[in-house]
Amino acid sequence: MDVQTILKTSGFILLETVGIPGNLTVIFSFLIIMLYSNKFMMTDIILTNIAFVNLVAVISRCVPISITDFHGLKIFDDIDCKVILYTYRVSRGMSICLTSLLSCYQFLIITSNSRWVALKKIMARSLCPVILCLWGLNLFIYSWTIPITYAKLKSNSTEYTLNLNFCFVVFQNYFSYTGNGLLYILRDFSFVGLMILASGSIISVLHQHKIQVENIRKSNINGRMAESKAAKAVLLLVALYVILFGIDNFFWIYCLTIPRAPLIILDARVFFASCYSSLSPVLIISNNKRIRKKLKNAINNNRSEK
Template identity: 35%
Template sequence: MESEMTTRGIFYLSLTVLGVPGNSVVIWAFVQLSFCAGHLLPADAIVLHLAFANLMVVGVRCLLETLATFEVYNVFTDAGCKAVIFVYRTSRSLSIWLTFVLSVYQCLSTAAPGSRWAAARVVMGKNLAVIFLLLWLLNTSMSSAAILFSLSSSGSNSTVMKNNINVRFCFVRFPSKLSVDANGAAQVGRDLVPIILMATASIIILVFLYRHSHQIKNIRRNANNSGGGPTAERRAAITVVVLVMLYVTFYGVDNGLWVYTLTKTMSSSIVSDLRIFFSSLYAAVSPFVIIVSNKKVNRLLRCRPGDRFLQGPAESR
């Protein structure tokens, strides 16, 4: 049992060590952009918001789970369980939906100038504040069950509790099997909708990249010029597709385990730990995809206060 807890602590510690600095760097980079360039482009604002949501996932859940596992600090009283699970579920679902918003915006960016889709991208960019507000309202309301039903495991008799989800230091105890199934279906639906739309947007982006690469090859062949590298727009599109692939992989496992827990009257804490690990893995890994693939972020990290960050033509769209 002790070795199991040690392994659990190491897993959560690794997510914390990766996720907190990684997301903090992305946030700092785009804060610098806002200061140096004087504004944030819509795609940058979405990435900044995504990094903040991911930071909440690893900073609130993974860090506290690590401290509690190694008995450094334990916040998991009844009130602590309600707060931690509520913030974790809200930020986790925000991370999913913001990745979806980013994929939709990038998909619309591939539209021909002057088209209705290009106009839709402009409208979307101008109304990002409203979109963010709606996402917060949607996800906080759907995570409210954590406030109502979360309890500390230290004060609960797990042998007699039914219709609950065991997350090691806490239980999410539902009043009936019907409420468990209803809550589970709502959460699966909340994840399934963006994953279908996200996958569709990614396919459109890949088709655009394929066609665009053939057009570039033909132009270079005709001009007898083989130089040049990928454009900033192409790099941004590839980054979004990679993020979507990570989402599908990690959250696919997470939701598969979630559906499994719904079939059990008393779920195992190991299954819940695996769910939290895979859903938090996206929050820990995704900032490094952004840092490695986004040249603008690399330049931003070297930007100093008082410097003016100059954006290229492709980046200023």
Template identity: 25%
Template sequence: MISKDIALGFFFLFQTVLGALGNSFLLGLYTITYFVGPRLRPIGLILTHLAFVNDLVLLSKGIPQTITILGLTNFLDDVGCKLVFYFHKVSRDLSLCTTCLLSSFQAITLSPRNSWWAKFKAGAPKCIVPLFLSCWAFYLLTNCMILLYMKAPIGNKNITEGQHYIYCSAAFPISLNIATYIFTFSLPNFLCIGIMVGTSGYMVFFLYKHRQRVQYIHGNNLTPSGCPETRATQAILMLVILFVSFYSLNSILMLCIHLGKSFWLVHTSTFLAACFPAVSSFVLIVSDSHVYKYFSALWEKMMIQFS
């Protein structure tokens, strides 16, 4: 084993552990707050689900990738490869769907009473759980192809037919048009990306107009970015920008991987796929003042109980 493999392995391990800790903190915070803390905002349910699926993304890809790079090869059989890749793809698609729902919900929340979005305000919180269930059912079904064609390595090397992904391989039948399959089942993801870009543009426009109105009324001394709702919106916009950027770069690399096999392209693609799940929780922790509010309320309640 050469030193660059050790460094790369610990790099992926650091990314996985750090991201899992951040998402687990948010997941635990929102879950405890829901049961014993102050009243949780409806959007808190979306953030809880986002933290959960991001944890799945990191653990289902980061751990096997790290183990392989550090020298333990062929540790997964056919069933293990199928499940690891299946749950990684499902959780990654759910992360996209949840981020899209987060952006849409915040756009509806911000909309004024006389806007077209206003008619969805009352019913939007009631649609969150049904939308989650629909997303889970859809992506569990559409990714079943992975369960058919993912294979474990044979002997000391991966099978040569299809594509290899460091510790597993995909053996697609000749009759299957991979490009057509990828394009067809990527259409819902492209739709989610389009919705995120549209709702983000709407929120940017709303914040710009709001800032102009506030400065006109109160002068230039007021800082509208200090408003909790504005800071929450800015955090969500940052999440959308990060997701679209990393998702687009990773999609380009995945296309390159299908055109030509390169382990370094696979490593880079894995790193980019894990970037958003790893950093999203820290963006919320730093930018969203509601996270600090929930944590402070729970901490005070704990101090009262133990005092």
């Protein structure tokens, strides 16, 4: 393998090494909390779903690339490619939807403005149906891309083809190529805009809490601090997504300006797009006291058994 392939393969293997066990840790920690604790919150449901879709994204995107580059063989057929890429697209779409939902829901939790009380109650009752609707929406939206995904280039392939190394996505003409790209850019920018708006509102509320903290009775301070810590953790998660989203879409917009984008550009875009799926569990674990406690207890129990 050449230097570029070695660096690329090493990068994706690193993302797998961090992302797969990290997301599994978040999922199983929240499942244990749900089964054995009465402190399971609605935000935990969103975080569990985020960890699940990010786990699927890492497996369906990073693993095929590292396997193909490491072995230097095309081991996937058309059906494999259709399943893998459809799964990745759905998981990526769910990731942005759920991160946006998390930031909006966290704002509703910490705000004391009476205007949002009714919406807060509705969201608390309807959170699971909302998540199910998002799943259904993303499963439907990305179904049309299944027929244009192939393992090998066909004789009738056009110049508007995305070469993913292990698979190809063949668009029939310039309008379908750019239309697809612009549609998803618009979708992504809409959800990221919602994240930024909710995050800005959270920062405003936290600033007001800081100013008013001296007027809060001591019995309420701990509750406010817990809410503030949870809100700050969400802000970090959103900030990570927005930064990587910006890099990802910079490469994607560039790809839309030319018929056949260089493979190195596509690889860079996929790498940065996958970073959120791999790094987000690190932020969730480091900012969630209950998960850290479960991990500490598990480590201590393991040591005591030896």
